[in-house]
Amino acid sequence: MYSNKYVTIYTLVMTVIVSVLLALLFSGLKPIHDANEAVFKKRDILKAIEEYLPKPLDEMSDEEVLAMFEEQIEQQVLDAEGNVIEGIKADEIDLAKEEKKPVDERKYPVFIYNSDKGKLYLVAVRGNGLWDKIWGTIAFEEDFNTIAGVSFGHVGETPGLGAEITDNPAFPAQFKGKKIFEGDKYVSVSVVKGGVKDPEHQVDAITGATITSNGVTDMLKEGLEIYLPYFESQKKS
Amino acid sequence: MSEVATKKEGLFGKKERKMLIDPLNDNNPITVQVLGICSALAVTTLVSKALVMTIAVIFVLAFANLIVSLLRKGIPKQIRMIVQLVVIATLVTVVELTLKAVDYPIWKELSVYIGLIITNCIVMGRLEAFAMANKPWQSFLDGVGNGLGYGIILILVATAREIFGKGSFMGFQIIGPSADYLIDTTTNPWFSWYMPNNVMVLPAAALFVIGIIIWIQRSRNPKLIDIS
Amino acid sequence: MGELFNIFLKSVFIENMVLAYFLGMCSFLAVSKSVKTAMGLGAAVVFVLTLTVPINWVINTYLLGPSGVFKTDLTFLRFILFIATIAASVQLVEMVVEKFSPALYSALGIFLPLITVNCAILGGALFMVAREYDFAEAATFGFGSGVGFALAIVVMAAIREKIRYSDVPAPLRGLGIAFILTGLIGMAFMSLMGINPANYMN
Numbered sequence: 001m002y003s004n005k006y007v008t009i010y011t012l013v014m015t016v017i018v019s020v021l022l023a024l025l026f027s028g029l030k031p032i033h034d035a036n037e038a039v040f041k042k043r044d045i046l047k048a049i050e051e052y053l054p055k056p057l058d059e060m061s062d063e064e065v066l067a068m069f070e071e072q073i074e075q076q077v078l079d080a081e082g083n084v085i086e087g088i089k090a091d092e093i094d095l096a097k098e099e100k101k102p103v104d105e106r107k108y109p110v111f112i113y114n115s116d117k118g119k120l121y122l123v124a125v126r127g128n129g130l131w132d133k134i135w136g137t138i139a140f141e142e143d144f145n146t147i148a149g150v151s152f153g154h155v156g157e158t159p160g161l162g163a164e165i166t167d168n169p170a171f172p173a174q175f176k177g178k179k180i181f182e183g184d185k186y187v188s189v190s191v192v193k194g195g196v197k198d199p200e201h202q203v204d205a206i207t208g209a210t211i212t213s214n215g216v217t218d219m220l221k222e223g224l225e226i227y228l229p230y231f232e233s234q235k236k237s
Numbered sequence: 238m239s240e241v242a243t244k245k246e247g248l249f250g251k252k253e254r255k256m257l258i259d260p261l262n263d264n265n266p267i268t269v270q271v272l273g274i275c276s277a278l279a280v281t282t283l284v285s286k287a288l289v290m291t292i293a294v295i296f297v298l299a300f301a302n303l304i305v306s307l308l309r310k311g312i313p314k315q316i317r318m319i320v321q322l323v324v325i326a327t328l329v330t331v332v333e334l335t336l337k338a339v340d341y342p343i344w345k346e347l348s349v350y351i352g353l354i355i356t357n358c359i360v361m362g363r364l365e366a367f368a369m370a371n372k373p374w375q376s377f378l379d380g381v382g383n384g385l386g387y388g389i390i391l392i393l394v395a396t397a398r399e400i401f402g403k404g405s406f407m408g409f410q411i412i413g414p415s416a417d418y419l420i421d422t423t424t425n426p427w428f429s430w431y432m433p434n435n436v437m438v439l440p441a442a443a444l445f446v447i448g449i450i451i452w453i454q455r456s457r458n459p460k461l462i463d464i465s
Numbered sequence: 466m467g468e469l470f471n472i473f474l475k476s477v478f479i480e481n482m483v484l485a486y487f488l489g490m491c492s493f494l495a496v497s498k499s500v501k502t503a504m505g506l507g508a509a510v511v512f513v514l515t516l517t518v519p520i521n522w523v524i525n526t527y528l529l530g531p532s533g534v535f536k537t538d539l540t541f542l543r544f545i546l547f548i549a550t551i552a553a554s555v556q557l558v559e560m561v562v563e564k565f566s567p568a569l570y571s572a573l574g575i576f577l578p579l580i581t582v583n584c585a586i587l588g589g590a591l592f593m594v595a596r597e598y599d600f601a602e603a604a605t606f607g608f609g610s611g612v613g614f615a616l617a618i619v620v621m622a623a624i625r626e627k628i629r630y631s632d633v634p635a636p637l638r639g640l641g642i643a644f645i646l647t648g649l650i651g652m653a654f655m656s657l658m659g660i661n662p663a664n665y666m667n
Binding site (some may be wrong): 002006007011014018021025037041083167 | 315438
């Protein structure tokens with residue numbers, strides 16, 4: 001048996017050694033962590049327009065991703081009415097945080113990619129899946145009607161079912177070329193079960209993941225609606 | 238010359254080799270000792286994830302064994318468990334911070350499972366059963382051996398799940414319904430029946446695969462059969 | 466309220482600690498040989514999870530977070546503090562229960578020390594952080610996860626009591642069949658998935 005004094009000193013020394021060690025490691029690696037996180041988020045956005053990029057995302061180094069954001073991507077932030085706010089960059093906006101604010105104080109990001117074939121407008125949407133939040137980046141062509149590409153993400157959808165919106169590349173690929181307007185009317189794009197009847201505005205749902213699929217429909221419908229005034233003003237200018 | 242040989246014998250003698258190899262089959266931590274199933278099965282949907290997890294567990298297990306074995310004479314008995322847990326938790330934090338800096342996407346995918354190595358029963362189990370009573374070098378080897386035994390099962394399960402569930406191995410696309418795959422099921426007449434089986438991606442599939450691995454292992458090695 | 470109910474149902478049935486995330490498997494397999502002991506362990510886990518998840522939430526938010534008392538990001542101490550909290554609360558619970566309710570102590574007693582290294586407990590705390598729950602959600606989640614664990618282990622024990630009399634191939638007996646059974650229960654639980662209470666609330 002050891003004396004209480006020994007145990008106390010032992011514990012104290014151990015605590016000090018461990019915390020100093022971890023603190024040093026943490027502060028040493030923190031800049032790398034932050035840089036990694038920034039690149040990760042940027043890659044996530046670029047995923048929606050992967051086929052317009054000069055080479056596939058996997059083959060792009062972190063520096064290339066950052067350089068592309070610096071040189072070829074314009075960033076804008078919108079207020080709740082769709083007006084552009086000056087002095088803030090879109091990659092500082094986190095929709096998860098905006099969601100907790102009152103509706104008329106929320107801000108929304110827009111990324112504009114200058115590709116060889118014209119500009120692409122990337123907007124962010126967020127909604128509910130079966131169990132938790134889902135989100136997406138939607139890229140539009142210059143007509144603000146045709147979808148150029150999408151990518152989705154989720155927190156806790158079921159692997160093999162709802163999670164397929166991210167894991168199965170065939171699902172987001174269906175959205176390319178769909179249109180959100182029917183004539184002048186805003187109809188968004190719907191995810192439907194049992195075969196697509198309207199190929200301009202519908203895509204096939206994931207088998208066994210009805211609620212996640214409906215979640216995607218609702219997210220697009222409500223999320224894109226917010227950007228409509230901005231699209232209008234851009235079309236005019 | 239002879240001195241070198243004996244020294245080598247001391248580091249990697251018969252006993253030491255047995256220590257490394259035994260946990261791979263006859264004394265496997267997962268299928269025989271029933272330890273450490275907790276944190277890891279969820280990372281077996283992809284081989285790459287299982288591989289990273291294996292490396293992390295080997296690192297933590299080997300060094301926790303080494304450190305505890307070095308400290309074993311000075312650890313006060315009253316707070317033995319807490320000291321062990323602090324050693325493990327520190328090593329796991331080191332692994333987490335390093336992984337976050339080295340490969341952010343994998344870190345993001347593994348999320349809480351790296352942290353759960355702390356309560357992986359293999360680590361605590363080996364510390365109590367081995368490191369507290371043995372010399373540092375042996376303890377280190379015991380850690381590596383058990384980590385490997387754990388990793389083998391993990392990678393076997395992940396291989397089965399990735400090939401049948403996604404048609405790929407380590408991200409290399411082997412069989413699937415597009416031209417990106419080695420065997421394109423839309424054009425290849427022999428494999429047109431093939432569909433990637435989503436059931437394998439569901440959590441339950443990992444359990445079936447382990448059940449089958451145990452079945453095979455015990456049919457080949459009847460002395461492991463459970464009588465109860 | 467609907468949101469909390471949703472979290473509860475989700476943690477019991479769908480994101481079940483054992484069946485969906487394989488957490489707490491060690492004790493799940495070791496202690497599921499009879500229904501009686503399984504109930505004891507189940508109750509102990511409910512108890513400890515309900516207690517430790519909210520405590521760890523407070524530690525994580527007010528001690529480690531950048532907006533906590535130290536105003537710095539101390540998240541690198543998270544693992545150590547979480548596991549220490551769990552070990553300490555288990556010890557505390559053990560002493561309190563022993564003093565005030567010897568009957569409960571003799572029922573839970575032997576299982577309490579085991580719980581410190583039950584992955585489900587630390588898992589509960591880490592999931593709570595990863596999913597950014599607020600306090601009420603964290604408490605609900607802790608309780609729900611405990612109930613989920615208890616449910617799974619009791620169901621498993623009931624099946625294992627019966628399967629002892631079945632003609633299982635010898636190499637599969639015991640551990641092998643236990644794994645396969647767990648998988649089957651997990652799949653059965655998945656069929657409850659389409660029910661999202663939040664959809665009926667509004």
